[in-house]
Amino acid sequence: MYRLISFRVAFITLTLFALPLLGQPRPRGVDGFRSEIRLQGFHFGNFFQASDSALEENVRAAGVEYRGAWRPQSSVTDFYGHASYLDYSGLDRKDSYAARLGLAHFGSVHEFNAFADRAENRATFDVGDTTALANVTTLSANYGFRVTPNWQLGAEGTHERQRFDVITGRENDYNAFGGSVRYRGFGRMFSPEIGFTRGDRDVRDERESYDEDTWYARAIMNPTSRVYLSVRYRDRTRDYRVSDPTAGNFGRSDDRGQWTGNLAYQFNDRVGASLYYSQEDVVSNRAGRDFGTDFFMVSLNYGF
Numbered sequence: 001m002y003r004l005i006s007f008r009v010a011f012i013t014l015t016l017f018a019l020p021l022l023g024q025p026r027p028r029g030v031d032g033f034r035s036e037i038r039l040q041g042f043h044f045g046n047f048f049q050a051s052d053s054a055l056e057e058n059v060r061a062a063g064v065e066y067r068g069a070w071r072p073q074s075s076v077t078d079f080y081g082h083a084s085y086l087d088y089s090g091l092d093r094k095d096s097y098a099a100r101l102g103l104a105h106f107g108s109v110h111e112f113n114a115f116a117d118r119a120e121n122r123a124t125f126d127v128g129d130t131t132a133l134a135n136v137t138t139l140s141a142n143y144g145f146r147v148t149p150n151w152q153l154g155a156e157g158t159h160e161r162q163r164f165d166v167i168t169g170r171e172n173d174y175n176a177f178g179g180s181v182r183y184r185g186f187g188r189m190f191s192p193e194i195g196f197t198r199g200d201r202d203v204r205d206e207r208e209s210y211d212e213d214t215w216y217a218r219a220i221m222n223p224t225s226r227v228y229l230s231v232r233y234r235d236r237t238r239d240y241r242v243s244d245p246t247a248g249n250f251g252r253s254d255d256r257g258q259w260t261g262n263l264a265y266q267f268n269d270r271v272g273a274s275l276y277y278s279q280e281d282v283v284s285n286r287a288g289r290d291f292g293t294d295f296f297m298v299s300l301n302y303g304f
Contacts, residue, residue, distance in 0.1 A: 031075065035068040044061045045294040049125060049282075060089045074244050077105045080115075094121040094133060111152075114141035124162055127170040128202060134162040134170075134300065151184035169205035176200075179215070189221040200241075207247045210240045228264040233257070254284045273302040 040063040047059035069080035082100040100225040102115030117138040124134045142156035160174040178197030199212040218232035236256040241251040264270040276297040283290050 031073040038065040111144035152182040154180035172203040191220045226266040
């Protein structure tokens with residue numbers, strides 16, 4: 001198995017508030033149990049988020065994931081579970097393991113997806129502009145309601161806990177809530193969506209705590225039953241909640257713009273593939289805190 005990147009990458013790719021099409025094994029037109037194996041390769045540019053281009057380091061990792069889902073007879077609701085493993089290449093780090101249990105409903109008026117996720121030895125990048133391995137617990141849910149046949153309103157919420165094997169000062173809790181509007185009047189060929197989320201991360205080291213405001217615009221395209229494509233631009237503003245004027249993060253604000261593209265193709269009833277690419281630029285009002293990253297993921301999926 002080829003070796004490829006960090007669990008953070010897998011987390012971004014697999015979580016991304018659980019895109020309905022990619023969240024569970026592809027339905028094959030029958031009720032009951034279905035499952036899928038995914039072989040995944042990752043490449044992450046500027047893994048350590050260096051602000052000096054001469055110090056940037058790219059990392060690769062390889063992953064395997066098992067996904068299973070059960071749909072009761074004559075239902076549009078899935079009970080699902082994921083189990084994943086990720087192995088780094090060129091880094092002296094522990095391998096990562098994760099599991100997820102969730103419930104997803106795909107009705108004509110109501111849609112929702114809720115899950116609990118637990119990861120061991122996950123690479124985190126959210127505190128102190130440094131990389132650390134943490135045990136991460138995530139609870140997430142999103143809901144969509146068709147107010148008319150053409151318009152859908154959405155709501156989402158996430159709670160995340162990051163804990164470490166030793167006390168580092170980076171232990172933190174994150175909460176985020178938001179909403180979205182999606183237009184479906186163009187049919188499956190093109191569906192635009194906009195959304196906004198407000199979040200806050202409370203860190204044991206209070207100098208690293210911050211608030212985040214995020215807005216995004218996304219276009220989703222399903223030209224055929226075999227093809228899924230989405231393109232999204234997201235802008236995230238991070239403001240640090242530091243009251244000490246002598247602290248390094250006092251008055252600090254970061255602007256994080258990101259482009260993402262996601263393509264999935266189903267070759268036949270069992271075999272599919274997906275590609276994901278993102279590029280992010282971070283601009284800070286603090287000198288030496290600007291950096292850019294990019295990420296590429298490829299996955300080969302086999303259903304049975």
